[in-house]
Amino acid sequence: MVIVVGSQKGGVGKTTIATNLAAWLVKKGSDVLLVDADDQGSAADFTAWREANLDQCGYTLVQLTGSNVRKQIEALKPKYDHIVIDTGGRDTTSQRAAMFVCDIYLSPFAPRSYDLWTVTKVATLVDEIQAGREPFAAYSFLSRADIKSADNREVSLALQDYSQLTFLPFPISNRKAFANSASKGLAVFEMEEPDKKAVAELDALFNHIIHGNVITTTAQKATV
Ligand SMILES: Nc1ncnc2c1ncn2[C@@H]1O[C@H](COP(=O)(O)OP(=O)(O)OP(=O)(O)O)[C@@H](O)[C@H]1O
Numbered sequence: 001m002v003i004v005v006g007s008q009k010g011g012v013g014k015t016t017i018a019t020n021l022a023a024w025l026v027k028k029g030s031d032v033l034l035v036d037a038d039d040q041g042s043a044a045d046f047t048a049w050r051e052a053n054l055d056q057c058g059y060t061l062v063q064l065t066g067s068n069v070r071k072q073i074e075a076l077k078p079k080y081d082h083i084v085i086d087t088g089g090r091d092t093t094s095q096r097a098a099m100f101v102c103d104i105y106l107s108p109f110a111p112r113s114y115d116l117w118t119v120t121k122v123a124t125l126v127d128e129i130q131a132g133r134e135p136f137a138a139y140s141f142l143s144r145a146d147i148k149s150a151d152n153r154e155v156s157l158a159l160q161d162y163s164q165l166t167f168l169p170f171p172i173s174n175r176k177a178f179a180n181s182a183s184k185g186l187a188v189f190e191m192e193e194p195d196k197k198a199v200a201e202l203d204a205l206f207n208h209i210i211h212g213n214v215i216t217t218t219a220q221k222a223t224v
C-alpha cells in the first residue's frame with residue numbers, strides 16, 4: 001500500500017508518524033520504502049541518525065519533490081510491499097502528487113494547535129484529489145494529544161464532522177518517548193526500554209490502518 005502522511009500545518013507529528021510507521025512495517029516483515037517528500041528533509045535526517053545507530057536501517061529511503069513524486073511512486077510501487085510518504089505541512093505540489101497515487105491519506109491533528117481553518121483546507125484538498133482519481137481512504141486522528149484533557153474530546157467531535165476524512169479514534173499522545181526515540185533515529189518500540197503506552201498507541205493506530213477497513217485499489221503482495 002502507498003500511505004501518505006500529510007497536513008496543512010507544521011509540527012503536528014507527520015514525520016514522527018511516517019518514520020514510526022515505516023519501522024513498524026519493517027518489524028512486521030514487509031519490504032518498505034520511506035519517501036521524504038518534504039524539502040525540510042526530516043525523514044532523511046531521521047534515517048541518517050538511524051543508520052548511525054543500527055547495523056541495518058531496515059527500509060529504503062528516497063527523497064523526492066514536486067510533480068515528479070507521482071511518476072516515481074507509480075514506478076516504485078510494484079517493488080515494495082508498502083510505501084510511506086512523509087510530506088511537508090503546507091499545500092505543496094509534492095503532497096498533491098503523492099495523494100494522486102496513494103491508497104491511504106493519513107492526516108494528524110494536534111489538539112493544542114487545532115483550528116477549523118486547517119481541517120477545512122485538508123478536507124477541501126481531499127475532495128479535490130478524490131474528484132480526479134479512483135477513491136482512496138482518507139483518515140484523521142489526534143496526534144500529540146494531551147494525556148488528560150477535555151481538548152481531545154472537543155477536537156475529536158469537531159473532526160468527526162468532516163465526511164472527507166474518516167476520524168480514527170486512536171490518539172497518539174504527547175509523550176517524551178516519541179521525541180527521544182526520534183533523535184536517535186529509532187521508532188518508540190526500538191528503544192532499549194520502550195514506553196509501553198506509546199507503543200500500544202502506535203499499535204492500535206497502525207493495526208487499524210493496515211488491517212482495518214480500508215479501500216484497496218490494487219492487488220497487494222503485502223506480508224502484513
Ligand atoms: N506524540 C508526540 N509526543 C511528543 N512529541 C512529539 C510527538 N509527535 C511529534 N513530536 C515532536 O514534535 C516535533 C514536531 O514533530 P514532527 O517533526 O513529527 O512534526 P511534522 O508534522 O513532521 O512537522 P513539519 O510540518 O515541520 O514537517 C518534533 O520535535 C517531534 O519530536
Ligand SMILES: [Mg+2]
Binds near residue numbers: 014038086087
Ligand atoms: Mg515533518
